[in-house]
Amino acid sequence: MSIFSPLNPLEPLALETERVVLRRWRKSDFKPFARMNQDPMVMEFFPRRLDADETRAMIRRIESGFEEHGFGLYAVELKENNGFIGFVGLSVPKFSTHFTPCVEIGWRLSSEYWGRGLATEAAREVMRAAFHDFGLEEVVSMTAIPNQRSRRVMEKLGMTTLPDDDFDHPLVPEGPLKRHVLYRKRR
Numbered sequence: 001m002s003i004f005s006p007l008n009p010l011e012p013l014a015l016e017t018e019r020v021v022l023r024r025w026r027k028s029d030f031k032p033f034a035r036m037n038q039d040p041m042v043m044e045f046f047p048r049r050l051d052a053d054e055t056r057a058m059i060r061r062i063e064s065g066f067e068e069h070g071f072g073l074y075a076v077e078l079k080e081n082n083g084f085i086g087f088v089g090l091s092v093p094k095f096s097t098h099f100t101p102c103v104e105i106g107w108r109l110s111s112e113y114w115g116r117g118l119a120t121e122a123a124r125e126v127m128r129a130a131f132h133d134f135g136l137e138e139v140v141s142m143t144a145i146p147n148q149r150s151r152r153v154m155e156k157l158g159m160t161t162l163p164d165d166d167f168d169h170p171l172v173p174e175g176p177l178k179r180h181v182l183y184r185k186r187r
């Protein structure tokens, strides 16, 4: 469900599902997000963990993405305790490769909330908004090949992958995480 701005009825301010609210970022999200970005489980499939300054810079980039595109990586708030538990949303990759320009759906949740279907529930709503509120034709998702949890979320969203779409992520250093799989879904 989209919650629209009273000033611009075409601009969704936030999205909502049964268990979560997907909203713009608040100051209070910084601490729990910085903690997540230091958690080796959460960051297992990224080249490295992020320090506090990198987390701050990431939130700034996410928020400027919202200003530029009208959508972004939403802060996820769990309704049962009003707590910040991570992000799910859309972004526009800045690197270029065979499938760019594109809009990517992505997620990162605090490990204590994994395994409850929350990423999939939030991502289904983001996918709906991508096609119906934002009028996108295609959404892609990508991850390091061994990241089975994330791939499972992509599959549950009805996204599909082709072997020819596998690619070496230009921003990931040489090593076991460089090779990525790409999933796509069309409107």
Ligand SMILES: CC(C)(COP(=O)(O)OP(=O)(O)OC[C@H]1O[C@@H](n2cnc3c(N)ncnc32)[C@H](O)[C@@H]1OP(=O)(O)O)[C@@H](O)C(=O)NCCC(=O)NCCS
Residues within 6 Å of the ligand: 041, 042, 043, 045, 106, 107, 108, 109, 110, 113, 114, 115, 116, 117, 118, 119, 120, 121, 142, 143, 144, 147, 148, 149, 150, 152, 153
């Ligand atoms: C990926 C992530 C968002 C999933 O969050 P989540 O709320 O636990 O996801 P869901 O519960 O909706 O779905 C996870 C699915 O993966 C499955 N799964 C969990 N561990 C798995 C594993 N080791 N191998 C295969 N599947 C696995 C779950 O069983 C579930 O599938 P099911 O519903 O068919 O049983 C979360 O693990 C995360 O934040 N990971 C770290 C950040 C990250 O890697 N982000 C993606 C980078 S591209």
